Amino acid sequence: MPLLTAVIRSTLAAGLLAFSSGLLALDRHALLDEANILLLPRERELPNLHLLDEQGQLVRTETLKDRWHLLFFGFTACPDVCPTTLSDMRQLLAQLPSDVSNQLQLILVSADPKRDTPDVLRTYLSYYRAGFKGLTGEMEQLQKLSKALGLPFVPAEEPRGDYSVSHSGNLAILGPDGTLRGHIRAPFKLEGLKQALPQLIEAE
Template structure:
């Protein structure tokens, strides 16, 4: 009976750990994909006017977010929350993370506009802008949709997802941080995801 109980315990433990991990991810509103997804090779311009490509996502963890500098609500709230989150993470974790705001409004979001806007947050966030077709291709590959403005004259808005894509150091889509952002859960969940891989 003892050996049977021991076997039962051994069989039960992995499932228990799995449930704990799933509960942690749920509390963080964080979704990990069963398999990482390759991203297309695309080229953009960063907030300093330098050429960048999706290949540059290799080597560290990235959080990609589609938005625009004239956004009245979702973008400033998300960037403020992420700045707060980065400040609460241990340096061993936050040093491995880079957030990139990818423009859904390249007509207005010049490198200078991105640099000025992201500078307000004083968090080291990066920005990408560029050709609309490439931006839409990246949006589709990441599963972060946005609807380009039909008229880019005057005051206009752009509809976009509030979720953030998690890209692994291999430069592949690993999962999503979904809205509403749950900072308390994310502190633990992001640390575990990064330390486990």
């Protein structure tokens, strides 16, 4: 009889553990959905590319480590999507706990390198006073990064005068190991992101 009781208890405990794990998975899925975050089933390595930051310093994609990075493609002459994205992210980072926001770095990658020199990027990003970084460089390198991150953009065919650039409104999420983990999809759900990003970072 004691053996039967032990078996029953063990079975119940295993069932409760599986049930709890299922609830946690459902809660995590709901949390990510509320934040409009789509995580990849597996981390994805980035190609080793060479770009310039807003200070004119050489940056290799393999050095984007030790912090979580949020990257998006845009351009400083963008009339709507980019200013909205930067404003939303500034608001979000200001509302996150400091131990979470300190682990996040937002980077604007230029889809318009002809106009977006490091000086232009630095001046533009300084308006937001949020510590945002910028990357620019050769079009070939930028397009390779765009493809690797799953953030498409269409270069201007004739970059003259007051032209525009078509680009994705999503953000790519890089983990502290420099791998692509997923995307934050537009439109941004700031309240959901306030809940989901700390959970994502703490689970690392």
